[in-house]
Amino acid sequence: xxxxxxxxxxxxxxxVCMTNCPTLIVTVGLPARGKTYxxxxxTRYLNWIGVPTKEFNVGQYRRxxxxxxKSFEFFRPxxxxxxxxxxxxASAALxxxxxxxxxxxxxxxxxxxTNTTRERRETINRFAEQNGFKxxxxxxVCEDPDVIAENIVQVKLGSPDYTHCNTEQAVEDFMKRIxxxxxxxxxxxxxxxxxxxxxxIIDVGRRYLVNQVQDHIQSRIVYYLMNIHxxxxxxxxxxxxxxxxxxxxxxxxxxxxxxxxKEFARCxxxxxxxxxxxxxxxxxxxxxxxxxxxxxxxxxYEQWKALNEIDAxxxxxxxxxxxxxxxxxxxxxxxxxxxxxxxxxxxxxEDLVQRLEPVIMELERQENVLVICHQAVMRCxxxxxxxxxxxxxxxxxxxxxxxxxxxxxxxxxxxxRISLKVEAVNxxxxxxxxxxxxxxxxxxxxxxxxxx
Amino acid sequence: MIVMVGLPARGKTYxxxxxTRYLNWIGVPTQVFNLGQYRRxxxxxxKNYEFFRPxxxxxxxxxxxxxxxALKDIANxxxxxxxxxxxxxxTNTTRERRGVIISFxxxxxxxxxxxxxxxxxxxxxxANIMEVKVSSPDYENCDKEEALEDFLKRIECYKTTYVSLxxxxxxxxxxxxxxxxxxRYLVNRVQDHIQSRIVYYLMNIHxxxxxxxxxxxxxxxxxxxxxxxxxxxxxxxxKKxxxxxxxxxxxxxxxxxxxxxxxxxxxxxxxxxxxxxYEQWKALNEIDAxxxxxxxxxxxQENYxxxxxxxxxxxxxxxxxxxxxxEDLVHRLEPVIMELERQENVLVICHQAVMRCxxxxxxxxxxxxxxxxxxxxxxxxxxxxxxxxxxxxPFYLNIKAVNxxxxxxxxxxRTFNSIxxxxxxxxxxxVYLFSRMWM
Numbered sequence: 001x002x003x004x005x006x007x008x009x010x011x012x013x014x015x016v017c018m019t020n021c022p023t024l025i026v027t028v029g030l031p032a033r034g035k036t037y038x039x040x041x042x043t044r045y046l047n048w049i050g051v052p053t054k055e056f057n058v059g060q061y062r063r064x065x066x067x068x069x070k071s072f073e074f075f076r077p078x079x080x081x082x083x084x085x086x087x088x089x090a091s092a093a094l095x096x097x098x099x100x101x102x103x104x105x106x107x108x109x110x111x112x113x114t115n116t117t118r119e120r121r122e123t124i125n126r127f128a129e130q131n132g133f134k135x136x137x138x139x140x141v142c143e144d145p146d147v148i149a150e151n152i153v154q155v156k157l158g159s160p161d162y163t164h165c166n167t168e169q170a171v172e173d174f175m176k177r178i179x180x181x182x183x184x185x186x187x188x189x190x191x192x193x194x195x196x197x198x199x200x201i202i203d204v205g206r207r208y209l210v211n212q213v214q215d216h217i218q219s220r221i222v223y224y225l226m227n228i229h230x231x232x233x234x235x236x237x238x239x240x241x242x243x244x245x246x247x248x249x250x251x252x253x254x255x256x257x258x259x260x261x262k263e264f265a266r267c268x269x270x271x272x273x274x275x276x277x278x279x280x281x282x283x284x285x286x287x288x289x290x291x292x293x294x295x296x297x298x299x300x301y302e303q304w305k306a307l308n309e310i311d312a313x314x315x316x317x318x319x320x321x322x323x324x325x326x327x328x329x330x331x332x333x334x335x336x337x338x339x340x341x342x343x344x345x346x347x348x349x350e351d352l353v354q355r356l357e358p359v360i361m362e363l364e365r366q367e368n369v370l371v372i373c374h375q376a377v378m379r380c381x382x383x384x385x386x387x388x389x390x391x392x393x394x395x396x397x398x399x400x401x402x403x404x405x406x407x408x409x410x411x412x413x414x415x416x417r418i419s420l421k422v423e424a425v426n427x428x429x430x431x432x433x434x435x436x437x438x439x440x441x442x443x444x445x446x447x448x449x450x451x452x
Numbered sequence: 453m454i455v456m457v458g459l460p461a462r463g464k465t466y467x468x469x470x471x472t473r474y475l476n477w478i479g480v481p482t483q484v485f486n487l488g489q490y491r492r493x494x495x496x497x498x499k500n501y502e503f504f505r506p507x508x509x510x511x512x513x514x515x516x517x518x519x520x521x522a523l524k525d526i527a528n529x530x531x532x533x534x535x536x537x538x539x540x541x542x543t544n545t546t547r548e549r550r551g552v553i554i555s556f557x558x559x560x561x562x563x564x565x566x567x568x569x570x571x572x573x574x575x576x577x578x579a580n581i582m583e584v585k586v587s588s589p590d591y592e593n594c595d596k597e598e599a600l601e602d603f604l605k606r607i608e609c610y611k612t613t614y615v616s617l618x619x620x621x622x623x624x625x626x627x628x629x630x631x632x633x634x635x636r637y638l639v640n641r642v643q644d645h646i647q648s649r650i651v652y653y654l655m656n657i658h659x660x661x662x663x664x665x666x667x668x669x670x671x672x673x674x675x676x677x678x679x680x681x682x683x684x685x686x687x688x689x690x691k692k693x694x695x696x697x698x699x700x701x702x703x704x705x706x707x708x709x710x711x712x713x714x715x716x717x718x719x720x721x722x723x724x725x726x727x728x729x730y731e732q733w734k735a736l737n738e739i740d741a742x743x744x745x746x747x748x749x750x751x752x753q754e755n756y757x758x759x760x761x762x763x764x765x766x767x768x769x770x771x772x773x774x775x776x777x778x779e780d781l782v783h784r785l786e787p788v789i790m791e792l793e794r795q796e797n798v799l800v801i802c803h804q805a806v807m808r809c810x811x812x813x814x815x816x817x818x819x820x821x822x823x824x825x826x827x828x829x830x831x832x833x834x835x836x837x838x839x840x841x842x843x844x845x846p847f848y849l850n851i852k853a854v855n856x857x858x859x860x861x862x863x864x865x866r867t868f869n870s871i872x873x874x875x876x877x878x879x880x881x882x883v884y885l886f887s888r889m890w891m
Contacts, residue, residue, distance in 0.1 A: 188634070207623075210637040213655065216794060223652045226642065305780060351734060355784075365645060 022101040023217055024128050025110045026121070028139035030185060031178050034204065035140055038225070038310075039112040040411050042138075045224055048384045049357060050350070051217065052106050056097055058113035061089035069161040072176040077184055092138040094127050103135060108217065109133075116185040118192075118296070125196075136218050137198035138225065139188050147204055148178075155410050158293070205229055224361070230408075233367040235385070237378055238403040240289035241265045242424040243315065246400065249425075249451025252309060252316040257292045261424055264401045265296030267420040271403065272297060272370060281369045283307065283359075290372045306355050309374035313346025320429065320448045326440050331444055335435040338394035349394050352380050360384055375427055378404075385413045395431060400424035425451055453526065453557050454539045454650070455550070457568035459614060460607050461580040463633065464569055466656070468541040469840045471567075473614040474653055477813045478786060479779070480646065481535050481749065485526055487542035490518035498590040501605040506613055510512065519549070523556050523878055530562065537646070545614040548623075554625075565647050566627035567654065568617050573632055577607075584839050608697055652792070659837075663706070664814070666807055667832045668762055669718035670694045670852040675829065678854070681738060681745040686721045692852045693830045694725030698851060700832065701726060701799065710798045712788075719801045730801075735784050738803035742775025749858065767823035778823050781809050789813055807833075814842045824860055829853035 025042070027035040039055045046053035065085055066074070074082045090113060100106040115121055121137070128135045142148065152174055156187055158164065162170040165304035188198050190209065199222050200209040204350045208226055213219050241261025243297040245253045257265065272280065284290035285307035294301040315323050315330075323331050327344075334341040356377065363369060363381075371381065375398050383393040385406050398404075426449040434443035454471070456464040468484045475482035479751075490820060494514050495503070503511045522540065544550055548743045550566070557564045558741075579602050585591070591599040617627050628651055629638040637655055642648050670690025686694065701709070713719035714736035723730040744752050744759075752760050756773075763770040764778055771777035785806065791811075792798060800810065804827050812822040816833050832847040857878035 011740065193635070206641060207619075208637075208639040210639065210655065212635055216791065219652075219656055219794065222655065223648075226639065226651065305783070354734070365648065428823055 005070075009312045022106065022133050023102070023108045024097065024124070024133045024135050025108060025221070026115055026124055026137050027110070027112050027134060027140065028115045028121070028137055028198075029134050030116065030181050031114065032148050032156065032174070033140040033142050034151065034230075035114070035138075036112055036155070037411060038138060038140065038201075039110045041228060042221065042224065043108075043110055044384070044387045045360075046108055046221075047387070047389075048353065048360075049220075050353070051108055053108040053110065054100050054106055055110040055112050056093045056100075058089055060084075061093050062086060063160055065089055065291055072173050072180060075177050075180040077180060090123075094124070096299075098127075098131055102131065106448060109202060114181055116181055118186045128398045134214060134218075135197065136214075136221065137188060137196060138221075139198060139200045141187060141200060141202050142204060144203060153376060158410070159332070163265070188448050199225060201225060224364075227361055227364045229364070231367060232408075233369075234277070235363060235368075235406045236275075236370040236403055237381055237406065238268065238372055238400075239283075239374060239378055239398060239400050240287075240372055241268075242291045242400050243423075247425050247452050249319045249321075249448070250317050251320075252312040254287050254289075256288050260401075260424055261289070262296070264420060264424070265293045267422055268293065268403070269297045271418070271420060276285075277368045281366055282372065283369060284372045285309065285374065285377070289362070290374070293372050306359050307371070307373045307377055310349065310352050310376035311343065311346040313343035315346065319451070323446060328441070328444065329437055332435055332439060333435040335431055338427070339390040349376060349380065350390075352376055356380050356384075386415065387412070397428055399452040400427065425449070453555070453562045453564050454537060455544055455553055455564060455566050456539065456541050457544045457550070457566055457617060457627075458570065459545065459610050460543060460603070461577045461585060462569040462571050463580065463659075464543070464567075465541055465584070466659075466840060467567060467569065467630075468539045470657060471650065471653065472537075472539055473813070473816045474789075475537055475650075475818070475882040476818075477782065477789075480537055480781070481533075482537040482539065483529055483535055484539045484541050485522045485529075487515075487518055487522055487540075491515060492589060494518055501602045501609060504606050504609040506609060519552070523553070527560060530560070535596050543610055545610055547615050563643060563647075564626065565643075566617060566625060566652065567650075568627060568629045569627060570616065570631050571633060576633060587839075588631075628654060630654065639800065653793075656790055658794070660796060661837070662745050662798075664792060664797075664835045665701075665704075665799040665832055666810060666827075666835065667697065667722075667799070667801055668803060668807055668827060668829050669713075669716075669722045669801055670697075670851075671829050672718040675856055678748045678750075679746050680749075681741040683718075685717050689830075689851055689853055690718070690722070691725070693849060693853070695720045696849045696851055697722065697728045697832065700847065706797045706799075708797060710795055711801065713801045714738070714800060714803065714806070716803070719803070722801050733788060735788050735837045736800070736802045736806055739778065739781050739805035740772065740775040742772035744772050744775065767860070773868050778805065778809065779819075781805055786807050815844065816841070826857055828855065 025039075027039055029035050036057060036059075039057070043053045043055045062085070063069070065088070069357070073079060076082065080203055091109065093113070097109040099109060101109050111124065115124065127273055156174050157167055157170050162173070165173065170434075188196065188200055190211070194211065196211040197214050197218060199211075202208065205226070205228070212220055213222060231369075241257045241264035243261055244255040244258055245251070246261075247258055282294055282297060282301035284294045284301055284303050286303050286305050287308055289302065290307070300377075307380075312318075315327065318326070330344065334343075339349045342351065360381070373381070378398040379393055379396040382388070382396050382398065382404065388396060401420050401422045403418045403420065404416060407414045428449060430447040432443060432446045434446075456468055458464050465486060465488075468486070472482045491514070494517070502508060505511070511646045516868070517867035519542065522542075522743065526538040526540065529538055533864045540553065544553065547685060554564060559763070571620065581600055585603050586596050591602070594602070611859070619638075624641070626641040626643050626647060628640075631637070634655070635659070642651060660722060667715070670686045672690055673684040673687050674680075675690075676687050685853040705789070706859055709728070711723055711726060711730035713730055713732050715732050715734050716737055723811050729886075741747075744756065747755070749760075761772065768778045771780065789810070792800075806821075807827040808822055808825040811817070811825050811827065811833065828848075830851045830853045832849065834845045834847065836843045836845075
């Protein structure tokens with residue numbers, strides 16, 4: 001069983017045993033109700049917290065099968081050939097789901113399709129039962145024509161199905177497509193479906209109906225879904241201004257800003273002011289360097305202990321050269337698996353992700369936020385928004401004196417990197433070529449950035 | 453303002469008290485205002501269910517007056533006592549009554565969140581009544597049968613005028629409807645962070661009978677040396693405890709027991725002796741004593757006398773330099789508590805400060821009491837939810853161990869003053885010296 005008796009664990013540091021039973025999340029809803037948006041976002045979140053998750057979009061299987069999309073007629077309920085192909089595609093997708101969950105180490109699969117009939121859902125239930133998967137339905141119900149129209153504009157017009165149409169034709173065709181589903185749509189019902197586990201999201205989160213949550217992972221999924229929203233907003237991520245320890249090439253610690261760092265703080269204040277955001281929230285860690293940076297903005301800010309830099313334990317305030325000298329083995333082990341490696345008496349990136357989860361949850365709830373944090377912390381947050389893997393995460397470039405503006409768009413996040421033109425030392429250390437524990441000091445220190 | 457809604461015996465008071473306990477533990481000052489208590493103050497002795505008949509005008513007046521008194525006290529709690537959340541625990545089953553509350557809140561600028569508990573399972577209702585109603589002050593002079601009968605008639609009085617929160621007419625209100633003790637929830641218009649946390653909490657608690665066992669690791673090598681923190685292994689007594697614990701657990705014959713430890717050697721070694729699968733939680737690690745790690749109290753006094761005194765002044769909020777405070781601990785233990793609520797039978801093998809935090813949650817201890825709760829080595833505490841609280845049974849497993857409990861010293865204020873005095877003296881001497889230098 002996970003976690004039993006391993007003190008120097010290379011296993012993911014799960015705080016809770018996410019049940020040995022794989023989970024199949026099944027979306028339900030008419031087209032343009034945000035099913036794919038929810039699927040992708042949920043998948044990104046679950047992977048970030050360490051639960052291997054993958055989405056299976058039936059629309060994609062259909063596009064593989066039927067190379068060219070002609071019109072909405074394919075989706076007419078009396079189009080027998082269309083129905084046959086669509087059923088085949090669903091089966092193919094379920095087959096891949098089975099493979100992912102039983103052979104590829106997946107824990108959660110998100111089956112993204114309309115699944116609007118009770119019959120189709122029954123098929124899926126039987127499939128899950130045969131394979132020992134738990135099922136959790138996520139239904140999105142929305143009748144607000146503005147929201148639906150906006151959906152269509154954001155994600156449908158750019159779909160491969162409509163590359164050869166103009167906007168008006170695409171919208172018209174898509175509306176007719178939705179109509180094809182409406183007649184046979186059987187929403188999840190409080191009474192008829194009372195034995196099923198599901199959440200019904202009504203009007204983009206105004207209301208939720210939650211039924212028979214079975215276990216921890218479903219409870220987390222429900223909590224997450226109830227905290228996300230689609231109100232347009234931007235998240236600004238940046239590090240503190242250059243610090244005294246930064247210039248001396250030392251990691252961690254709790255030093256103040258250098259003169260250049262203070263200059264950055266001033267520029268940051270000007271930049272944020274120019275962005276002209278109403279109701280901007282500003283968050284910092286509890287370390288001097290982020291607080292001093294925020295002070296220069298002259299607006300109220302909130303301190304989060306969870307945003308503190310990664311604790312380097314015995315290596316706190318050392319230079320990389322000193323780490324190589326005193327702890328050459330640890331240094332090499334870190335380069336071998338930077339995500340999971342935990343500093344003696346310190347933390348790992350994996351630990352960081354876990355302590356940052358409440359920050360992410362609150363970021364989802366909020367609207368415009370500026371987060372002033374630290375290199376490792378910023379990498380973790382960025383990996384969440386940009387869907388980076390555990391391998392990529394510890395090497396994401398987060399230079400000093402740069403602001404990243406993240407704006408949710410379509411199914412992902414637009415990133416704008418703004419460098420505030422104040423010089424700073426480079427603190428990014430690439431993975432060296434030689435990560436062997438017996439390597440020379442020279443090989444180990446090959447990628448250390450310059451410092452005083 | 454959190455406003456409960458529901459017929460009698462639907463668990464409103466249970467939810468009110470539990471939620472209040474949770475919010476206070478995570479640092480949100482919360483208080484319950486139970487209308488039944490106001491009514492008992494106003495009408496000294498309860499005769500029978502006739503008081504609650506909808507056509508009993510005199511009683512209606514009294515009940516209305518009580519409600520207004522309660523609302524007044526809530527206003528006072530927010531304005532003068534720095535309360536942040538008030539839980540108004542009453543049936544609030546009519547639209548009219550809820551309207552009064554909403555107007556009141558609007559006038560004062562309070563947010564309102566309704567929690568409605570709906571249950572039509574007669575078994576659950578009867579179990580409720582037997583557990584908490586028959587022993588209520590209202591029924592002191594009755595036997596169980598009479599009490600049950602009267603209470604059921606009381607419920608009938610409310611049923612005729614009961615209007616549940618409605619999907620359509622109440623769509624602008626913020627609320628959660630809990631159906632049949634959590635099999636289903638309807639959540640409408642969550643406004644902010646605290647409401648979101650409340651919803652999450654309510655969706656994770658359950659009433660299935662179970663027990664939680666709390667224990668520290670067996671005595672460790674550093675314990676023997678009187679040193680705090682660190683990551684040492686078990687002493688020989690500690691190992692004895694581990695195997696005795698294993699026997700104890702086996703004798704308890706607990707169904708589906710989950711075992712949790714921290715990431716530190718001493719808890720892991722203790723769990724290993726049980727011979728069952730266990731789960732490691734980093735969040736269960738002992739409080740980080742920062743610069744004081746692995747020191748004895750004598751060494752701390754010698755090297756950091758000021759810090760030592762400041763800690764005694766406010767042990768809950770005091771943070772070790774480069775370490776943590778009890779307050780930080782509570783924050784990092786919150787996911788553990790949430791998962792404990794979801795689970796059934798669990799044995800948690802942890803550490804002194806951690807165990808104090810967990811215990812304070814279950815026994816509703818204040819921040820001032822928390823850091824001084826007695827959690828001796830080699831003792832298992834069994835917590836079993838009962839009625840509105842928790843029954844606690846200590847089991848000392850009869851394996852000798854050192855005592856690691858340090859009471860709040862009586863002289864702490866004087867010591868601090870004498871240190872401050874000492875520093876002041878030094879400052880005076882330095883000023884004198886400098887002034888001499890300038891001459």
